[in-house]
Amino acid sequence: MTHRFHALRVAEVQPLTDDAVSVALTVPPPLRSAFAFEPGQHLTLRAMVQGEDVRRSYSVCSIPEDDELRVAIRHVPGGRFSTFANQQLEAGQVLAVLPPAGRFTVPPEPAAARHHVAFAAGSGITPVLSLLRSLLVHEPHSRFTLLYGNRTMASTMFRDALADLKDQHMARLAIHHVLSRQQRSTALLDGRLDAACVQRVLRTVLPARQIDMAWICGPDSMIDTTLAELLSAGVPEAAIRFERFGAPGALPTPRSPAPERSAAAFTADITLDGVRSTVHGRPGETVLDAALRAGQELPFACRGGVCATCRARVVKGSVSMAVNHALAPWEVEAGYALSCQAQPETSHVEVDFDQT
Numbered sequence: 001m002t003h004r005f006h007a008l009r010v011a012e013v014q015p016l017t018d019d020a021v022s023v024a025l026t027v028p029p030p031l032r033s034a035f036a037f038e039p040g041q042h043l044t045l046r047a048m049v050q051g052e053d054v055r056r057s058y059s060v061c062s063i064p065e066d067d068e069l070r071v072a073i074r075h076v077p078g079g080r081f082s083t084f085a086n087q088q089l090e091a092g093q094v095l096a097v098l099p100p101a102g103r104f105t106v107p108p109e110p111a112a113a114r115h116h117v118a119f120a121a122g123s124g125i126t127p128v129l130s131l132l133r134s135l136l137v138h139e140p141h142s143r144f145t146l147l148y149g150n151r152t153m154a155s156t157m158f159r160d161a162l163a164d165l166k167d168q169h170m171a172r173l174a175i176h177h178v179l180s181r182q183q184r185s186t187a188l189l190d191g192r193l194d195a196a197c198v199q200r201v202l203r204t205v206l207p208a209r210q211i212d213m214a215w216i217c218g219p220d221s222m223i224d225t226t227l228a229e230l231l232s233a234g235v236p237e238a239a240i241r242f243e244r245f246g247a248p249g250a251l252p253t254p255r256s257p258a259p260e261r262s263a264a265a266f267t268a269d270i271t272l273d274g275v276r277s278t279v280h281g282r283p284g285e286t287v288l289d290a291a292l293r294a295g296q297e298l299p300f301a302c303r304g305g306v307c308a309t310c311r312a313r314v315v316k317g318s319v320s321m322a323v324n325h326a327l328a329p330w331e332v333e334a335g336y337a338l339s340c341q342a343q344p345e346t347s348h349v350e351v352d353f354d355q356t
């Protein structure tokens, strides 16, 4: 995999709800292998928005068999990229796109008879839809239960696609819509997809012992509460995967160096796409800050420790991270770090972006 942005033409922008669109991208034949994806992965899209170079992560909602690379973008009021995508983006325009990345995935096991259970809120359905479709095809003996939180059915992304899937896989797919602003006859699923709702569901229709793999995707707060409830109900940590979309109100913006947190200047040898170079970091800088100041093109998107686009392995020296919402403990132990957060603790570090 390379870490370079590629220019992809927008093939189609299709409204999904009043405040969400899906965007299909044309992948020319020479880039097919670079853009081969696993269900659950995301792309980093980059565009000049009102004079600002903005890059954001969006999960792929299609599956490889569709022969189409498609993402879905919900409008966040005041949000830079999502407003641009929902109001200005049109077929024929060109976006800069990083190849697929992310570990919210699982290799399908065709002989397995597993019960996958997904908790998705709002646009968090995007990678879950891809996983769900793919697993229903590639694990013919497995079943899938989806709990999907939205305000109303009208604001529910992929409502019709999910209903069609349900018709096709009656016996293996269960979908429970949890609606916060639309009352129905079932109190079980009224309200928000919050701790109380997850508790109710685990106590009644979905006991933890029946869950082989759990998938959680949405805003930070929803992930944290769902994760805590699943763990306390006895679902093993190793059986749970989650993908954070960011924290409303606290989303990362590029930060300036924080000299009080850092000891000293440093040198960093950086390997990217087989090329090694050295940058000199100032006290308080992260590896990413130092590299960008030196004019290097490193892969990154959120700059806030959420999306993991800037994940790399520290092969010499050590770093500390102010924020890590993306890496599992085993990854940190194995030397992986988010370069947007990584402040060297040693005067020299070697950071390898090719060891994914």
Ligand SMILES: Cc1cc2nc3c(=O)[nH]c(=O)nc-3n(C[C@H](O)[C@H](O)[C@H](O)COP(=O)(O)OP(=O)(O)OC[C@H]3O[C@@H](n4cnc5c(N)ncnc54)[C@H](O)[C@@H]3O)c2cc1C
Residues within 6 Å of the ligand: 042, 054, 056, 057, 058, 059, 060, 071, 072, 073, 074, 075, 076, 077, 078, 079, 080, 081, 082, 083, 102, 123, 126, 127, 219, 243, 244, 245, 246, 247, 248, 249, 250, 251, 302, 306, 307
């Ligand atoms: C791995 C990953 C995958 C993602 N996949 C998708 C996807 O498939 N579809 C999708 O629509 N989004 C997805 N996101 C979120 C997306 O990357 C952007 O954060 C989101 O579109 C907002 O960007 P913006 O430029 O419009 O807002 P910004 O200009 O960055 O933010 C403007 C304001 O909105 C708030 N805000 C930012 N993001 C969110 C959010 N997610 N929810 C609520 N408030 C927010 C900020 O705090 C800020 O106040 C994903 C994020 C990650 C990390």
